[in-house]
Amino acid sequence: MPEGKNLSELINSKPIVKVCGAYDAMSAKLVEFHDFDAVWAGSFAISAIHNVPDASILTMTEFFNAASTMAHACEIPVIADCDTGYGDATNVRHMVKKYENAGIAGICIEDKTFPKQNSLLENGNNQLLSEKDFVAKILAANEAKQNNAFTIIARVEALISGIGMEQALKRAYAYEKAGADLILIHSKKITPEEIFEFSDSWKGSAPLVVIPTTYYSVNVDELIEHKIKMVIYANQTLRVAHFALSKLLEQMKNANNMSELQNQMSSMDDIFKLQEMYDIKSQEKDIEEKLRKLGYIS
């Protein structure tokens, strides 16, 4: 694992670790540029840019390619949202090796059955896997990981599926015992009360993680107060891109020219910089200098 990609060090050194979702290397790079601590390679957003439902339609290969391209582009850690682990404990074992080898900092798996549906979909299918079968996946993930710094996040869907707080806590303790490094407690309530009830009750030592998509008005301060150690803004980048594209295209459709739209878009040069086009020019100069020293250019 390259330096600076260690999530547990980040957790120890900060009041809260701020993670932002991305769906391709450009969005990941922009997340890094704006000082977030880590990138979330989320399956909802990655499915969306492929124009397919967030319902286990893309395969592990496609999610993996997206996450590893981000990990290749970024210095900060990339956390891969691996849904249910794409099968059983044996699949999780292979998956962890693959992701760790690619320089991804950690993975998150959730305790729903495969194929899953997005947790926030109205009337979506949120059937839970048995605690035993999910514990088996965590055990396998732990056996497969080679570097202790590789982080395994267990996502508890008990509150989403409606089996209650007690069960949520029971499962979280079980997942920690099986070797989960972090516990992600998910909720689709529009306020953070049930999240705080969970975190206030939590006596485990695994740090807690949340994704405040529906309870977006929660303050970072409150999360810190309630012992949350990591917050993931999972889908805002995707949603703002969708919004901006929709607005632009609506204007473009009716525009006779692009003059009035220029101030809504980055310049070609901004993108060249992001792409490191100018690095190519300086690398070319560097090679030229060396060729000159070797006598090939006079």
Add this chain to the structure above:
Amino acid sequence: MPEGKNLSELINSKPIVKVCGAYDAMSAKLVEFHDFDAVWAGSFAISAIHNVPDASILTMTEFFNAASTMAHACEIPVIADCDTGYGDATNVRHMVKKYENAGIAGICIEDKTFPKQNSLLENGNNQLLSEKDFVAKILAANEAKQNNAFTIIARVEALISGIGMEQALKRAYAYEKAGADLILIHSKKITPEEIFEFSDSWKGSAPLVVIPTTYYSVNVDELIEHKIKMVIYANQTLRVAHFALSKLLEQMKNANNMSELQNQMSSMDDIFKLQEMYDIKSQEKDIEEKLRKLGYIS
């Protein structure tokens, strides 16, 4: 070739065909939704989302995957920007078969040497291939295509490289004679004069195509007047996504919560609709109904 994906029919039926650039299936789908005639799968934008320079760094495989994912998602035609054709005439032959098989409506190749650099980069490398070698590529492309409706666009870089109008016209005639269906005349001037000089002089029968990135203030009306039959807005979607993401992330960095940013982003539900999550629910119902008729559900 599926119905409605025929570019030459479009050209015959409209004063000008309006094409908008996209870089993934979501942006392509939004281009379609906003009534553009076709999608441009451009190498600049696709390189950008992979965070690599637009300099033949991504391989044909990666550009192809992007374009074919768009073609799979869209009803309207997808035109693939194939840079220099990724090699010589033999490579172009294999390329055309691969792209046509994937349901892509047409390809565009340009008469620069491989590896190329973006035409709009200051001090970029814009070395031209010999006319003969580029004609060989067009001949090969023509031999490879199976359906007459598959469209081959030859992009003339003579004005970009600075060899002048006469050469630009000479090459355009040569490419048409070799079998190019459309001629894309490219310019990096900030006004459309040289484009119009070209199009006013053009006596060929192949329709003309332009990409007004630098001369963005040109009106569609003027393009039509000057016999341009297709306009490609190649990179606006990418640039607006980059702009919107940068702005959002700057705000998110300092925000205590996400409340004030909600009005800048689409809702989860907007994305679910794009992803056709609700189609899954109705398909599930449909299968359920059939299972009921077969007696599996009472």
Add this chain to the structure above:
Amino acid sequence: MPEGKNLSELINSKPIVKVCGAYDAMSAKLVEFHDFDAVWAGSFAISAIHNVPDASILTMTEFFNAASTMAHACEIPVIADCDTGYGDATNVRHMVKKYENAGIAGICIEDKTFPKQNSLLENGNNQLLSEKDFVAKILAANEAKQNNAFTIIARVEALISGIGMEQALKRAYAYEKAGADLILIHSKKITPEEIFEFSDSWKGSAPLVVIPTTYYSVNVDELIEHKIKMVIYANQTLRVAHFALSKLLEQMKNANNMSELQNQMSSMDDIFKLQEMYDIKSQEKDIEEKLRKLGYIS
């Protein structure tokens, strides 16, 4: 669907359709060259060349890439072994579209639970999916297919899992009713008795398919007599390649030179022919001729 790739026409025109397994484009091309009627892109063999277990470890993407590369290389139909369908009815729906679009002639799905293990593994996991859930997959496959000629094969694992002949027949009728075009009845017995018992009892109109891996001594004549319409030799090519490689490498390890091994291997020229290297040379000549006519070569 290209001509000559229609499996049901083949079935109607021959006493028995002979299908041979392949695992890459070269082995598929050799299967075609040796007059088999179709290619079986089997998951056991494709897993083996990736050096992973035949246990749903490779993803649909990897199996799809293998099968579509074969379909691209061959004139004869390619049948893709799709294991359990990589998920539920929704996944099968997406899968069928993807495979049909790629020019694959048909798919085979089996009624085990996901992730599966190879049916012939001693003490392997052969848990069956409920009849209802597998019927749902066949219904979804049928809705997804666009061309009637695309063939859906339902593989009955009842005899493998040990639930008996009656259940095997009951499930086969149910799968036919749900829309399966062919019924593959699988067995791991070393003689064909249970297969013949099944086929002799079968009153359905869907033709029957078998894979005689364990009962390899069965004669084609007997299969025809017992109303089997398609025989798949699924893994012989893989196993002979493994055998030949092992033997060669054992010899190479101890050899001082390669002289004595030359007669065990094809020549470079044989491979050039397979690769169509000489077609490139003749295509180059053809382009040269055209360039001459156009005046580029004197």
Add this chain to the structure above:
Amino acid sequence: MPEGKNLSELINSKPIVKVCGAYDAMSAKLVEFHDFDAVWAGSFAISAIHNVPDASILTMTEFFNAASTMAHACEIPVIADCDTGYGDATNVRHMVKKYENAGIAGICIEDKTFPKQNSLLENGNNQLLSEKDFVAKILAANEAKQNNAFTIIARVEALISGIGMEQALKRAYAYEKAGADLILIHSKKITPEEIFEFSDSWKGSAPLVVIPTTYYSVNVDELIEHKIKMVIYANQTLRVAHFALSKLLEQMKNANNMSELQNQMSSMDDIFKLQEMYDIKSQEKDIEEKLRKLGYIS
């Protein structure tokens, strides 16, 4: 770089390093099993299994996928045959990062122009790149590599292209000076004389590498005597697989049953072992044991 994957250590510790070609993970694993020192992921063989010419038709992505799958499967080093480097110095720079990150031990690039044709093809195109431009690629490769153990092999095609021994030596010295770790001197003669003339004249310190495809009768002893430090048997595995498949399929075509062919093929069980199917069973037992300790199984 994982332990045991260091090619220069191998070269220092052995009279000659024996490398054998492979084209997929199974053949690579068998090369390893039979005690070769390293695997050669050769473009001729990888092109062949994709049924395309060895003429830069497959992209870097496809060659990379093949080589990285082998590297993932093997403990011994994998050397990737990277043809001409898929572009210019800038492409080579990106390529080296990608290959090194994937755990590949080294790459080989040759001094022909892109796109290349196989060096052994009769009347093939063997045009050489200028010394200067190839030196630029080696300089870029060297700048891109992060770990000193990553090995850059420069392949000299001067003897193949017919520009003579003096030029071959001149280029080899230039490539060494630019940073090549090993010099591969290639020949298509049927005897090793010109290779030995080269190696006997060589005063450089970079070790020499050969691929005795055409002069296959050369003894390993002779190679050692003539200061060759690495021998690559590049295509024997591919050619024996092609030979064995052709022979088997010829027999299968006419066979009434498979009984007589069983002794030419490995058993299902041999393949299960290669695939580590039994490891899955023991891993499942291990997880079961842990679940028992945790009280989930009684």
